[in-house]
Amino acid sequence: MKVLVVNCGSSSVKYTLFDMDGEKKIAWGLVECIGLDEAYYKRQSLKCGEKKDSVKASNHTQAVELVIKELLDKDCGSISGIDEIAVVGHRIVHGGEKFSKPVLVDKDVKDGLKECFAIAPLHNPAHYAGIEAVEKMLPGIPSVLVFDTAFHQTMPDYAYMYALPYEYYEKDHIRRYGFHGTSHNYVSQRAAELLGKPLSELKIITAHLGNGSSVTAIENGKVIDTSMGFTPLQGVVMGTRCGDIDPAIIAYLIEAYPEFKDGAAINNLLNRKSGLFGISGLSGDMRTIVKAIAAGNKRAKLEYDMLCYSIKKYISAYFGILNGADALVFTAGIGENSPTVRQKACEGLSALGIEMDVEKNKEPLNSERFISAPSSKVKIMIIPTNEELMIAREAKKVLANE
Numbered sequence: 001m002k003v004l005v006v007n008c009g010s011s012s013v014k015y016t017l018f019d020m021d022g023e024k025k026i027a028w029g030l031v032e033c034i035g036l037d038e039a040y041y042k043r044q045s046l047k048c049g050e051k052k053d054s055v056k057a058s059n060h061t062q063a064v065e066l067v068i069k070e071l072l073d074k075d076c077g078s079i080s081g082i083d084e085i086a087v088v089g090h091r092i093v094h095g096g097e098k099f100s101k102p103v104l105v106d107k108d109v110k111d112g113l114k115e116c117f118a119i120a121p122l123h124n125p126a127h128y129a130g131i132e133a134v135e136k137m138l139p140g141i142p143s144v145l146v147f148d149t150a151f152h153q154t155m156p157d158y159a160y161m162y163a164l165p166y167e168y169y170e171k172d173h174i175r176r177y178g179f180h181g182t183s184h185n186y187v188s189q190r191a192a193e194l195l196g197k198p199l200s201e202l203k204i205i206t207a208h209l210g211n212g213s214s215v216t217a218i219e220n221g222k223v224i225d226t227s228m229g230f231t232p233l234q235g236v237v238m239g240t241r242c243g244d245i246d247p248a249i250i251a252y253l254i255e256a257y258p259e260f261k262d263g264a265a266i267n268n269l270l271n272r273k274s275g276l277f278g279i280s281g282l283s284g285d286m287r288t289i290v291k292a293i294a295a296g297n298k299r300a301k302l303e304y305d306m307l308c309y310s311i312k313k314y315i316s317a318y319f320g321i322l323n324g325a326d327a328l329v330f331t332a333g334i335g336e337n338s339p340t341v342r343q344k345a346c347e348g349l350s351a352l353g354i355e356m357d358v359e360k361n362k363e364p365l366n367s368e369r370f371i372s373a374p375s376s377k378v379k380i381m382i383i384p385t386n387e388e389l390m391i392a393r394e395a396k397k398v399l400a401n402e
């Protein structure tokens, strides 16, 4: 059985085709810069290896058309007809309160997704365009939506509510939603498998640390709290996002600077000009920051310390609300690849039973592994995330009506 996973951004279409017998990736790639002259198509398949071409892709439909043509290509393709694709799984950033689990697409679901445009204006319209493009190019093939927010819908109300006047929750649905749910879900399931215990008996803290980062507290397979909020801006310090700040700073900036007169300008500052980039003045990419620290850059070092400290605060808080933890899992670009961030985020937490094996943590491996000291009460783990596979599994489950 083949499942196509699609992730449509505002100017990109990423995809992976899985053969679910053995959960193997057989083709994957992306069309980038949709709508621009410099649009290109980069892809890889088991048959033909890597290819990259400049392409004409004025919209999502044209981008999806390129992908389907390539998948059907007689030399490099991976399928001989579209009917070989059993189901398409779409990654959707925001499902609001409407969607707490993956769903098969129909008209009501599409209308529901449209209702979430207002709370995810950067992502959901692009996802919608992607769904319509897939419907056009793959007529008759079912689509399943898998939401980044859905895994977090188990949070109790006292964790997801903001202490604003209640009417803004009722009218505008302002509350904590949480993001990266597919990743937190995947790594917590893998952690349970690696620990050899049912997820329903475990307390796990998962730290998805990438360009965007979030930490989640999971008890018996259910999210109790997560660091991202109404949008993916809240929580730990990130590449170009500020994470937690005093909200009064926004009112101050609006009063003090004429350029911050509207929401778009403030959003740009907080989402694109802050975080690692904002403090270092160099880059939002951790690898650049690490090089700058080695070259003696003090602001890069400050930002790095801030980022690690903010992760440590969430780990400690979630250890508290869970009343202990069986495992702490690191995942995503920084979580999987930066031993120094992992070490610093766990430093001084021995009182919580979090003790790292510093040597194991440094091993340059790209695989699932334990990095806690034998004496550590909490098992510290690295688990490479696999959101695409999780989406493929969920799509397959929905199709089978499981």
Ligand code: AMP
Residues within 6 Å of the ligand: 209, 210, 211, 212, 239, 284, 285, 286, 287, 288, 290, 332, 333, 334, 337, 338
């Ligand atoms: P992601 O959003 O999961 O793709 O993660 C991207 C982040 O991971 C960027 O900040 C990268 O700089 C960071 N990253 C990737 N590889 C490494 C590495 N070897 N050391 C430190 N950071 C890394």
